[in-house]
Amino acid sequence: MRNPAQMPVVGMAGGGQLARMTQQAAIALGVSLRVLAGSADESAARAVADARIGDDRALDDLLAFAKGCDVVTFDHEHVPGPHIEALEAAGAPCRPGAAALRHAQDKLVMRERLSGFGAPCPAFGHVPADAPRPFLEAFARDHGLPLVLKATRGGYDGKGVWVVETLDGAAALVARLTAEGVDLMAEEHVPFRRELAALVARSPYGQGAAYPIVETVQENGVCVEVVSPAPGLDGDAAAEAQRLALDIAERLGVTGLLAVELFETEAGLLVNELAMRPHNSGHWTIEGARTSQFEQHLRAVLDLPLGSVEPTAPYTVMANVLGGEEPEDADVYPRYVHVMAHDPAVKVHFYGKDVRPGRKIGHVTALGGDLAEVRERARHAADYLRWGTRMGEMR
Numbered sequence: 001m002r003n004p005a006q007m008p009v010v011g012m013a014g015g016g017q018l019a020r021m022t023q024q025a026a027i028a029l030g031v032s033l034r035v036l037a038g039s040a041d042e043s044a045a046r047a048v049a050d051a052r053i054g055d056d057r058a059l060d061d062l063l064a065f066a067k068g069c070d071v072v073t074f075d076h077e078h079v080p081g082p083h084i085e086a087l088e089a090a091g092a093p094c095r096p097g098a099a100a101l102r103h104a105q106d107k108l109v110m111r112e113r114l115s116g117f118g119a120p121c122p123a124f125g126h127v128p129a130d131a132p133r134p135f136l137e138a139f140a141r142d143h144g145l146p147l148v149l150k151a152t153r154g155g156y157d158g159k160g161v162w163v164v165e166t167l168d169g170a171a172a173l174v175a176r177l178t179a180e181g182v183d184l185m186a187e188e189h190v191p192f193r194r195e196l197a198a199l200v201a202r203s204p205y206g207q208g209a210a211y212p213i214v215e216t217v218q219e220n221g222v223c224v225e226v227v228s229p230a231p232g233l234d235g236d237a238a239a240e241a242q243r244l245a246l247d248i249a250e251r252l253g254v255t256g257l258l259a260v261e262l263f264e265t266e267a268g269l270l271v272n273e274l275a276m277r278p279h280n281s282g283h284w285t286i287e288g289a290r291t292s293q294f295e296q297h298l299r300a301v302l303d304l305p306l307g308s309v310e311p312t313a314p315y316t317v318m319a320n321v322l323g324g325e326e327p328e329d330a331d332v333y334p335r336y337v338h339v340m341a342h343d344p345a346v347k348v349h350f351y352g353k354d355v356r357p358g359r360k361i362g363h364v365t366a367l368g369g370d371l372a373e374v375r376e377r378a379r380h381a382a383d384y385l386r387w388g389t390r391m392g393e394m395r
Contacts, residue, residue, distance in 0.1 A: 007031055008302055011066055013056040014075030015042035017351035017360070018278045018294075021286070022075070023048045025294035031302070035075075036065045044075070046352040059083045066092040073256055073301045074277055077104045078154070095204070095255040095301040096276045103252050104276045108152045108185045117251055119244065120270050122263075126152075127184040132174045136167055136186065143188035149173060152183045161221065163189065190270060192263035196230055197281035198245035199259050199293060201300045208249065209296065209306040210242035211289060216261070216281050222358070223280050225378070226318040228288055228311065231371055233264075241269055248274070257282070257297045280320070280360075285309075287347050287365045288316030313367035315374045319382035321348075321362040323355040328388075330355040335388050339364070339381045346381045 007030050012019045015037025023044065026033035036056050037045035045051040054061030056079050063086070066072050071093045084098035096104075103110040111124045123143050128135055140147060147170050151160035164170040174184060195218060199211040215230040216223050229238070245260040248271075252258075259279035261272040282293035291299075291307025299306050323329065332355060339348060343366070350362040364385070366377040383389065 008070040009034055009068060010298060010301065011036065011069035011072045012044075012075050013062065013065070013072065013079050015039075015044040015051065016075050017043045017353070018075040019044035020047045020351060021283075021349070022278065022294045022298065024286075025292055025298055029295060029298055031298055033298075034065070034069060036061065043351045043353055057083070059086055062087055063090060063092075066090070071095055071301050073297070074101070076277065077101065077275070081105060097253065097255070100253045100255070101276055104274045106153050107150055107155075107273075108183075110274055111185070111187075113252070114248065114271055119248060120268060122148075122190050122270055122272075123188040125186050127174055127186055129178045129183075132178070133167075133171050136170050136174070139186050140167055140170075146189045148187040148189050149177075150185050150187060151177070152185050159221070190263050190265060192265050192270075194230075194264050195272070196233070196241060196262040196264050196269070197226070197259055197279070198241045198262060199257065199279060199282045199285075200242065200245040200249055201257050201293075201296045201306055202246070202249040202254050203300045203306060204255050204303045206250075207306050208246045209309050210246055211282065211285060211293070211309045212311060213238045213241045214281055214284065220358075222320070222322070222360070224320050224322070224382075225375075226281050226284050227371070227375065228284050228316045228318075231315075237264075237269070244269065244271070256300045257293055283349070283363050284316045284318040284365055286349070288312055288318075288367055314369045315371045316365060316367045317371075317374045317378040318363055318365045319378040320360050321350075321364060321382050321385045323357050323359040323361050324386045324388075325357045329357075329386065332361070332385060335385050339384055342384075343377055343381060346377055348381065348385070 009032045011034045013036045015035050019035045020043045023033050034050040035044045035048045036052050036054050052065050073095050081098045084094050088094050115121050146163050146165045149162045195216045197214050197216050201209045212229040214226050214228040217225040249258045259275040263270040263272050278293045278297050286292045290310045347365045353361045364381040366374045368374040
């Protein structure tokens with residue numbers, strides 16, 4: 001059922017910070033956003049008026065949630081594929097659909113499909129549960145050590161990924177994880193220069209839009225900083241990355257946003273991961289682009305004309321705010337006041353989450369014409385919000 005203004009209702013399964021930030025874009029567009037959150041304490045449930053409490057992995061809850069929605073989308077990849085198929089069969093348009101989303105849910109399926117149409121990927125192989133040692137020995141012989149082992153499903157933010165230096169270590173890890181029911185794949189260890197991300201949008205009509213290529217900085221498997229545009233990236237390489245991401249979106253039938261995480265290597269670009277939703281690498285667009293990734297995702301899933309991806313400043317730097325390690329680090333508000341006073345132009349976004357060590361609780365964004373200065377401003381704000389100092393080691 002539509003709202004009184006006859007504007008569409010978008011249902012987003014998942015109650016995390018991505019759904020929370022999508023609400024801000026929905027308000028500006030005049031679109032009604034409904035979220036399915038696991039509890040009233042989740043990030044989006046604290047900010048979205050039409051928050052339904054339920055389990056987004058339970059089909060009955062999903063079917064009840066989808067009633068009255070013009071389209072259903074997702075703030076994570078963990079809704080079971082068969083449930084999405086059931087939603088589609090019941091007449092609920094899901095964007096992205098189950099067929100596309102499978103490539104973000106299963107890393108082995110993604111690698112096989114991308115490699116099949118020639119997208120550049122690391123060498124990979126499925127680890128057989130019944131005879132892993134011969135496979136590991138052959139893979140290491142062909143591609144060297146260390147090996148990268150990945151859970152085919154369920155990993156994120158560095159979870160479900162293991163870099164193993166020896167065959168004995170790999171075999172022991174495989175034995176333990178296989179006993180726990182984890183399906184595994186192996187990849188070659190890629191000596192990359194840096195990590196990049198290409199964020200694109202595609203509508204059911206087939207319109208596409210590509211944001212500037214960004215550099216992402218990871219620590220312990222967690223993204224801590226995003227720089228737009230990626231500094232020093234050749235124009236031809238940037239255009240190649242955008243074309244690659246748009247081509248993947250079209251071939252996989254993606255509707256909505258697609259984030260393509262990339263390795264920049266001596267030989268060129270390699271695809272690392274895919275995400276079919278708003279993505280951490282695109283948070284900079286809230287202030288740094290004419291159309292934020294959250295508004296763009298809503299436009300795309302509703303099949304509206306896509307918005308401008310033009311940057312609003314020469315450089316934008318986004319830094320994630322992580323929870324500090326000590327009990328006193330949980331008292332963020334006094335540090336928030338300092339950051340606002342120190343740099344009135346920096347933008348701070350909190351996600352309504354309890355503070356825990358290393359947890360993403362928000363992000364900061366700085367814009368300007370001098371990259372070194374913009375980077376320093378963003379890092380200062382993120383560090384101070386986490387620790388109350390410029391750098392954690394200053395304690």
